[in-house]
Every structure is written in C-alpha cells, then in structure tokens.
Amino acid sequence: MSSVYRPREPVDVRLTLGPLRRGAGDPAWASSPDGSVWQATSTPDGPATLHLAVRRDGIHATAWGPGAERVLAGTPDLLGARDDPSGFDPSLHPVVREAHRTRQALRIPRSGNVLESLVPAVLEQKVVGLDAKAAWRRLVLEHGTPAPGPGPRTLRVPPTASAWRAVPVWDWRRAGVEEARAGTVLRAATVASRLQEGADLPLEEARRRLLTVRGIGPWTVAEVASRALGDADAVSVGDYHLAHLVGWALTGRRTDDAGMLRLLEPWAGHRQRVIRLIELSQTARAPRFGPRMPRALPLR
Template sequence: MSGRPGASRRPGDSVEHAAWPLDRAMDLQATLGRLRGGSAPTRWLRADRALWVGSRRSGPATLGLRIVDDSVLAVAVGDGAAEALDNVPTLIGLDDHHRQLFEVHPPALARLARRRTGFRMGATGDLSGALFPAVLGQRVTAGEAHGSWTALCRDLGEGAPNDPSLNVLLGEAELPTLLVPPQPRVLARLTAHELHRYGVDRSRGDLLVGLARRAATIDALVTLPPADVRRRLMTLPGVGPWTASIATRVALGDPDAVLIGDLHLPSTVAWALAREERADDDRMLELLAPYAGNRARVQQLIKSTRIRAPRRASRYKPLPIASM
C-alpha cells in the first residue's frame, strides 16, 4: 500500500495528518522496537501508540502514530513531515505478513507466526542510519551498544520537532522530550578520544567515522535488492555478515537477512526449532534452510518470544571501555 489516504495538507504548515485502514492487528512497539534498538531518546513506543523521530531529505520530523479501531492514525511535525508520512506504510510494514509460515514445520513455529501477526517487518529506508548503531554492536553486548548510541544521541542529536497535535493524537498530556539522531556529518567529525568517552573502542570508532563520511554513497544503495546491498556493504573493511544483515533488516525490511555471529541466537533458534540446547552458526543455518527467503523473519519471530535455550555458564559481564 502506498500514498496517504486521508491526508490533509495545509500550505505553509509543517503539521500533516494521515490515516490508513488495518486489515488485522498491529503492535507498534514490537514492530518499531526492532528498528532502533535501545536508543530511547529518539522514540517512545507503546503497543497502540508511538512517537518516532528521524531525518528525511527535506528535514527532521517527529511522527506520531496511534491505532484506533481498525485504522492507524498519523501526525507528522517538522520540515520533513510530508516525507515522514509518505514513509509510514513502509516503516510499520503495513502490508507485511507472516502467512508464508502459517503451515510450516514444526507446528509450534506455524502457531507462533499465526499468533504474532501484530508484529511486522517494517523498514526505515535509512541505510546509513541503520549501520551506525549496528557498528556499535560489534563484539559487545546489546546493553553496551545501546548505551553508547543513546549517549551519542543525547549529546550530538538535535531537539525533535514538536506540536500540541501530537499530544492530542496520542491522548497524552505530557510526552517525553525526544531527539533527532546525530547527522552523519556530525559523526564524521568525531575523534577516537571523543568516542572512547562513549565506550567505543578504536576499531569500532574508526569504522563508525569512516561510514559516516561515506553516508551519501551508502544511502544510494537502497534502490538495490537487499541481497545485493548486503554484498556491497560487506566489501567495506570492517563490515561483516552480522553488521550487513542488521542494516538491511532495519533499512530494507529484508526478511532473509539471517544473523550469524550472534552469541546466543544459534542456541535460541535450535532450542525453538529442534529442542537442541546448544548450536553454532552452521547448525542454525541448517535448521533455517527450509525457510529460505524468510530466515530473518523466523529468527525475529523466535526472538520476539520468551523462548530461550537453557544457559549453563555465568553471564558475561562487560568491561567499561570508557573508564579504561
């Protein structure tokens, strides 16, 4: 579905409205949560309402979304409001569906796919913006990566556009103060010493800055098929399969961008699909082979539940890089 049915444009105004019909349930928190990890200053999520902040070609925008009856209502504020509304169907995966998995084996996976139709694989369309947090997630825990990106957003981001119409739409007297994520040109100027204060080591920091300097070239890849984008990204030094798959999942909604190199995911997938307590990437890929074309969707569905393989070892405790 494309376009903005129900949109009302007021000349010279930076506040725009739109609405789309829903043919089944939607969970905004589950759908949008996977697109931006733990960067709380740039989004506010509930199952039936959300705030999403980002930059478009025409400028920054704050997007408010709310599920009401059988529709999703939207208000966008800021110079990029019109573009933000145009991207809503893609962002929330309005036409995305798990029906390809409704009759698969094991039956437990099919039941999960039928039960989790409120979760969609949406896409931001922002490839460089997906790469930056992914790079920070290399070789560290999710908590460390989210903490670094959140701190960068707070210190280097810009105040998000705001308007009372957002409060009206969301039915909230007070909303959190949100931020536009740092622009590539800002990240491109960071030094290794500055990034160290955010818990980012030299290797990840150099890669982050290098990608920020090439953001325009990277963003031009979004017109290519996801598999081609992954291959192009992996030609960049420091970008491996894990980072490239995260980026295409988030930016392109790539349903087959299978994640390899994750510490716990292989065992989680093996436990869910075969009741095997331990697995490596090779075994996970064997188990996911029957779902080719939807391997990322299967991984994401499993990850969205509380399914976890039994853990025997003590949990990893990260060392604070910034204090070294």
C-alpha cells in the same frame, strides 16, 4: 501533517517496530501511556518526528519538522507494507506455529534509513548488548538534536552523517567505543549517500555496497537489511546468542551457525520472520548459554 494508514492486514505497531528501537532508553523512540509510539529521525529533507496511534479506522500518523512529508510517505513501509508473508508456513514446527498464532500481526519493518540502522549495529559488534545500547544512548543525546514538534522532551533526532563525522575521539571513548568500531562508523558516514542509495536498489546491490566499507561484515549487513531494507530472509550469522537460541527452540539443543542455517532452511525467504517469532516467544524461556560477558568500562 497527518495521514491515516489502513493496512490490508492487521499490524501490531509495537512488535513490528521493536527491532528499530535500541532498548527502552533509546532517545530516538518513546511510547505514551495510550500505547502510541514516537520516533525522531533524520531525513534528506531535515529532521522529523513521527507519532503513530492505532485507532478503529486505522493507524493515525502525524509528523512535524522539515522531513514530515517524507516520513508520512514512508509510514506504510515502516509498518511492513512491503512485507509479503505469502509462502510462509508456520506449521512446519510447533514452536513457530504457536508463536505465529499469537503474533499474526507481526510484520518486517522497512525504515529505509540505512545509516540510522547501521550505526547502532556497528556499536553492537562483539560487545555486550547493554554496553552497545548505552553507547548509542549517550552518543545520540550528546550529538543528536531535539526532535521537532510536541513529543516527549527527551526525544532526540540521531546524528546525521556529517554529525557522526564530527564526533570527537574523546566522546567515542567516554561512550565505551574503541577505535575499531568508531572508525567503522566514520567510514560509513563518509559514504553515507552511496549506502543510502542502496535502499532504492535491489537487495543484493545494497548488501554489496555495505560490504565495501571496512569493518562491516555479513552480521552487520544482516542487521541493517532486516531493519532498513525490509529483508524478511536476513539471518545474522556470527551472532553470539542467536544460533544457540534457534537450536534450543527448534531441537531442544544448542547449535552453531551452520546448524542454525540448516534448521531455518525450510523457511527460506522468511528466515528473519522465523527468527523474530522465536526471539519474541522463546528468549525468556531459553537457558543461559555460557557465562555472561562482563560489562565494559569507559575507554580512556
């Protein structure tokens, strides 16, 4: 199945979808030399593969698998159709103004798939990002399924809720995931349908449902809200690096969570948008704040 999405404003597909991809080795995503993007995903109708290619007449979306119709219908939301930048004033700070000037086609995505954003966020709790990405890659390769259609051979559909519940304890340990994070994923997978219902409810209700799962706190909720729910105001309070990065970018000094929230207050309603612009434009320039955390070894 195929369709053409013609957004009212330009959309940078790769920048917009960047937060959904967990590193270059994420088995659920792939890029082609022509710049097109592949995604493998699970839907209530079954697995699906989505291919997005930017052409002169719009963004061409092609999908395969039982969930093809659903992912095509969700393509506009995935590419930020619900993202409303009105009221956002990048001129309030020169760093934000310059970042926005060169990235005006950035949108806040809304995948609508709560579990597929939640699991990697849980894996990222209190560990080195490289370890979390490696754990996600290993678990998706071992417990996901081949993507339907003619996509890259390495493309895999992430596990469904039932498949996450069936992951044996030794596979969690080989992936470096200890009991606390594995338990959180299992508890979330048990109530996945209730969490998924939140995607069609007011944002505050979706957040409340996520917080009812033991092991999920405000940081994880913000990570999910900014990806699955299209929350342009989400702020991941408690992140090891984010407050320092925002403080350095906006004041030249590192800060804490309270300081970060004060700095972002002028952009209330668009704080996630500002964070994305800062991450894209300043991460490579920022000084390292403290020593690197050591890489983890597989748990036994």
